[in-house]
Amino acid sequence: MTKLACTFFLCCFLFIACTNGNEKNRDQTEKKPDTAIVHTPPANPYAPIDISPMDMSYFPVNYSQLKMTHDLTTPPVMRVIYSRPHRQGRTIFGNLLKYGERWRLGANEASEIEFFQNVTIQDKKVNAGRYVIYCIPYQDKWTIVLNNDLYSWGLKIDSTKDLVQFEIPIKKTTVDFEYFTMVFQPITHGAELVMAWDDTEGRLPINFQETR
Amino acid sequence: MKQITLLALLIISVLVGTSQTNNLPPVDKSPMDMCYYPGNYPVLKIQDKITEPAVARVIYSRPQKNGRLIFGELVEYGKVWRLGANEATEIEFFKAVKIGDKKVEKGRYTLYAIPMESSWTIILNKDNDTWGAFKYDEQKDVLRTTVPVQKLNEAVEALAMTFEKSDSGCNLIIAWDNIKASLPISLK
Numbered sequence: 529m530t531k532l533a534c535t536f537f538l539c540c541f542l543f544i545a546c547t548n549g550n551e552k553n554r555d556q557t558e559k560k561p562d563t564a565i566v567h568t569p570p571a572n573p574y575a576p577i578d579i580s581p582m583d584m585s586y587f588p589v590n591y592s593q594l595k596m597t598h599d600l601t602t603p604p605v606m607r608v609i610y611s612r613p614h615r616q617g618r619t620i621f622g623n624l625l626k627y628g629e630r631w632r633l634g635a636n637e638a639s640e641i642e643f644f645q646n647v648t649i650q651d652k653k654v655n656a657g658r659y660v661i662y663c664i665p666y667q668d669k670w671t672i673v674l675n676n677d678l679y680s681w682g683l684k685i686d687s688t689k690d691l692v693q694f695e696i697p698i699k700k701t702t703v704d705f706e707y708f709t710m711v712f713q714p715i716t717h718g719a720e721l722v723m724a725w726d727d728t729e730g731r732l733p734i735n736f737q738e739t740r
Numbered sequence: 741m742k743q744i745t746l747l748a749l750l751i752i753s754v755l756v757g758t759s760q761t762n763n764l765p766p767v768d769k770s771p772m773d774m775c776y777y778p779g780n781y782p783v784l785k786i787q788d789k790i791t792e793p794a795v796a797r798v799i800y801s802r803p804q805k806n807g808r809l810i811f812g813e814l815v816e817y818g819k820v821w822r823l824g825a826n827e828a829t830e831i832e833f834f835k836a837v838k839i840g841d842k843k844v845e846k847g848r849y850t851l852y853a854i855p856m857e858s859s860w861t862i863i864l865n866k867d868n869d870t871w872g873a874f875k876y877d878e879q880k881d882v883l884r885t886t887v888p889v890q891k892l893n894e895a896v897e898a899l900a901m902t903f904e905k906s907d908s909g910c911n912l913i914i915a916w917d918n919i920k921a922s923l924p925i926s927l928k
Contacts, residue, residue, distance in 0.1 A: 574900035574915050581771030592827050592871040604869050612767055637782045679794050684786035707767050
């Protein structure tokens, strides 16, 4: 009888231990790879590390890495340089970012897109060059604006220097994006600039002559 | 059987769909940063406090010390070092400048260094949009100049670059761990 009771308790113990283990595992696997815990970086007397780190995306995707492994003879088509704010539990669209108001598509320095060749966006020609890129989000669409006021800080946008604007549809994403993300993805005759944050993404199609 | 196959296909397509969305880039552990001369140029610009046009900016990624000994160990003496992480470090001049006795035209350059114990050779190279120093090509150098280094009392955790004003223009300060180098840039 005691043997039976012992076996029973041992089984219970093992069962609980295992479930706890599973619980832990599940917590780990459910953590989204795009989610980072906010921590304060150590002080730096010359230049502190920013809480919204800067990042850069090229098209062709990973151009600079490709250059290491391939003899690339063509220059990149474009690149975007932006800072990556994080959501930190906030509702972004319609809350932190008000509908109908200009949003800098990033943080800190104004986000910058550079075309190394002429491109066409929604049938409008955009000359090779460097532009500030920003957005006016609405509930059902975004307006994406290219602007000539370079080397500026994103909080104050001089709209008298707007060059051209485009309306793009938006959609809900299947995963939430903790950090604002911009990246290029190839499409026929060009690439899309994907802009994703929280549960929303917009895609700006950019067409260009392929030179290979 | 058919139902099971359909279910399996559905599950696979959902998984593939999720992983593609997740395929967008995570935040890097050596974050990118940017500095201008004049310092904080973009902030001054929106505050209408600009007294001179932008002269230079550096875009670099910031590796962390993480308890490691950096110079002479992680970064070996006498070897070309990418002065950053990930994408090669880029310096851009918005107007022609002088470094040492050499005129440097307006434009974008890749920045490298060869650290030694008491001095660094700073390299400007014209092979842009590249990754690290893995494909560094000396043929594409625009200039090399050697600058002394200074020991710091307190270690700098993340590689840091910043410009400071000087009599002839500005200095690009580069600091990591307990070493600081300064590259004089003449605007005259």
